[in-house]
Amino acid sequence: MGIAERKEREKEEMRELILQAASHVFLARGFEKTSIRNIADRIEYSPATIYLYFKDKNEIMYELHKGGFEKMLQEFIPLRSIMDPFARLVEMGHHYIKFAIENKELYDLMFLMEAPMETLACKEGGWDEGEKTIDMLIRLVQECRDAGYFKKETDHQTAALTIWSYVHGLVTIYLKNRMQVFEDGDDLERMQKSYVLFIEMIRSGI
């Protein structure tokens, strides 16, 4: 029964081809402005063909959002070489902010857009990608406490949510063009200064 297997493989290859094209067009034109027809054009297939491989546009979005988390976790790998947990936390924040700035569209898809969450709601199980990432942060907070940085009574989940909220808020203000409230000066520099302040805050406050 080699044929069934080959078909399976070909189906997977086609899915991959579509996702690759989708990713390319999305990153080039932005998510909102990309249509199924754009994606179909790029791989020289009919728009209807895409619906043989994906339920709807949201499912493509969901799949790309998954890819975004893979990419992000990849970029977190070098953190493992940092021994001190607090230094690792600081560096993780840096990498998170850097990832958001360098992958605006992807970050939007991962943490702001509704599309992937809607597909998730139709599926069984939870938001594995998000959970995996926040778990990393929670464990890191735990390590920091164990190493004597944070107060013993602090709840890890609460601390993780607080830290995540801050970095997510910071990059979202930037990505969504709301740094305009500060009239002049360099946005990135201002973010840098804020991050330094926040780090000092959690060093002494959590």
Place this chain on the structure above:
Amino acid sequence: MGIAERKEREKEEMRELILQAASHVFLARGFEKTSIRNIADRIEYSPATIYLYFKDKNEIMYELHKGGFEKMLQEFIPLRSIMDPFARLVEMGHHYIKFAIENKELYDLMFLMEAPMETLACKEGGWDEGEKTIDMLIRLVQECRDAGYFKKETDHQTAALTIWSYVHGLVTIYLKNRMQVFEDGDDLERMQKSYVLFIEMIRSGI
């Protein structure tokens, strides 16, 4: 020349009528899913008529976003009766979070969507609404420092951005359904706990 004035008044009334209808449909169906035709239907006019009063859909969004800021600043008025600046800051955060939760769509429009910012870019001048709000926060931070709460060397703008980032991030995670990363429990309670922690952090850390 009473006619010209009446015409002017009628034009303004029509704009208001359209905005009112737009607001109603937007709030009921969500911003993304509302069309010019939906708005036109509600006021029993042709879709083309709307374009006699607004340049495009973005301009309607921009106008509604302005209304959102007015509403928010209205809700900040009671804060003035709080004498202690730090207590006022805490309460401002509370109100900010409350406003976001009770006006999800509006908050989205004010701080996340691109539409109003695109109209802004075509206009001269800056983002007055945003500036006014962040200025409130900056001045409040300044008051706190003067009252001996924060460190003397802390930059007000940096501190304000840091605080805003946190609350904005927190509500955005919630509004965009990303609280799912925490498996069980009440989202609002978790946010409450995080906010308490954050307040303690800035009390001792800024």
Place this chain on the structure above:
DNA sequence: ATTGTTTAATAAACACTGTTCATTATATTT
């Protein structure tokens, strides 16, 4: 090799979207 059957791909359509423009209806002025 020639059937019959399953699978893959598509063209065309449906019901939408924002937006424009020539045409019609109304209101104002002469």
Place this chain on the structure above:
DNA sequence: AAATATAATGAACAGTGTTTATTAAACAAT
């Protein structure tokens, strides 16, 4: 009452996501 200016619209354009009936290709059984 006729001429003009203003307001409102129907119809169209180019686009969207998605579905379906039809065609083309690949496979299975004879």
